Amino acid sequence: MNRTPRPRGRHRDQAATPTEFRRHFWDRQARSAAHHLDQRWHGWTVMYGTGSRLFYAFAAWPFPKPLILSTATAAELEKLMCEAEMAVILRREAATTGWAGQQVAS
Secondary structure, three states, X not given: XXXXXXXXXXXXXXXOOOOOOOOOOOOHHHHHHHXXXXXXXXXXXXXXXXXXXXXXXXXXXXXXXXXXXXXXXXHHHHHHHHHHHHHHHHHHHHHHEXXXXXXXXX
16 A cells, blocks of 8 residues: 655645634633732742643742642632731741740740
């Protein structure tokens, strides 16, 4: 079975006119919402995954383990970011104060 190779696709020599390529921006509103969150929250890097359709936030401060949050909506991500920051602040407060709220001697 001998087949002769033949040109295929829009780049072949016999193409009458080149095909116009239009760039498509997927999920424009969601990407814009992620950009606004990224601008507002300076301690975080926020992005939107067009493949996963999820919002992601990466903590940009020193932390023992990488702190990565993800959710389906920008509002929910902002809520999770606020809760994560409060948990970190409370954890630091608990480490520096005793049960009665007194400073621990270092």
